[in-house]
Amino acid sequence: KRGIGMVFQNYALFPHMTIAENLSFPLEVRKMGKSDREAKVKRALEMVEMGAFGGRRPSQLSGGQQQRVALARALVFEPELVLMDEPLGALDKQLREKMQFEITHLAHNLGITTVYVTHDQTEALTMSDRVAVFNDGRIQQIAPPDELYESPKNSFVAQFIGENNTLEGRVKEIKNGIAVVQLDNGDLIDAKPVNVEKPGDRTLISIRPERVEFNRDRLKPDAHTLKAEVLEFIYMGDIFRTRLRVAGSDEFIIKTRNAPDQRRLQPGEQIEIGWLPEDCRALDAPQV
Incomplete structure (x- = not known):
């Protein structure tokens, strides 16, 4: 099975490993051969425009660069599903907006289902094909972004979104x-x-x-x-x-x-x- 990839808000990169080693780690766990690992790491880094940074350590990267690496690590083994828990919360507004579009484009281009948790309503509307609004653990409405915004089904959704x-x-x-x-x-x-x-x-x-x-x-x-x-x-x-x-x-x-x-x-x-x-x-x- 291809498994599940995860992206966290604090990146969760191993500080003692290089960027390439961070990406290679989930492949090693899956007993993949060295040549295959190197090819997949190279592809994943290029996918997030970080191909020249494989030899650096996380402490040598900016927050946005670390976020790209965390995303590449989640995608490197070509999972069926990626879970993202507020991955852009620590970024500044301009970089956050850029990463929103990059993550969306990657998910669509690779055909990977992404479950994205966020408290940012604009982020949810911008990135999603479908949005689920929760209140006290209960789903209030699941709909495409435009339907959710323009046709809320109850007062909670209307007040929560936008x-x-x-x-x-x-x-x-x-x-x-x-x-x-x-x-x-x-x-x-x-x-x-x-x-x-x-x-x-x-x-x-x-x-x-x-x-x-x-x-x-x-x-x-x-x-x-x-x-x-x-x-x-x-x-x-x-x-x-x-x-x-x-x-x-x-x-x-x-x-x-x-x-x-x-x-x-x-x-x-x-x-x-x-x-x-x-x-x-x-x-x-x-x-x-």
Whole structure:
């Protein structure tokens, strides 16, 4: 059997061995001949662009280089499955993002199933073909990244994955696949009913920041809108992040693209916001 490869957060490289010896070790354990071992080590190091580092020891490498070696060691014996336990947690942001793509490309190119454990939601969405969200040891939802982000099945997943606006209320009516929800402050909004069934059900409204509009031209004529006060404008380069006071909440966020024609909202400004009903989900009420 080809076995299972593992990559740890602290790399777990043997400090007294060279890089080549670290990679050769799992092959020696499997009683592989010297010439075969050397060929596989060479291939694995080249795979992670570390071919010139075989004679060095782990202490002579940067964190990113050690991570590449740890990855190569897990792949060197061509396992059927690779387990990765937060392997990029110790890296800086730029290197972490680069390694995310490298690991994904290697897994796809080699056809190796990879189980990747992470608390970084962006990392999970970026790298995965399928994501499983756990809460207290129970799987809440398993889905492709886009489905998980855009169509959460319950309030826990909606709040856990990505940035998300939530408002609490009660279902007033459900008709033609649209729920009219009365928020706790009395405002009415339209939403897509997901796991609410009847009028009177408590619900948590979920709406992603990038799906909120303050330009009425982009809203359906019959869409409900809410009054909002701009509290804070944050310039983030490619996007604008604006914090609003909406329906009694001071933590309502909208994100807009930094485009030449995009208006920068100013603190104190009074606006109206809204969204397409299909972008807003009426989920189960949060557990108290």
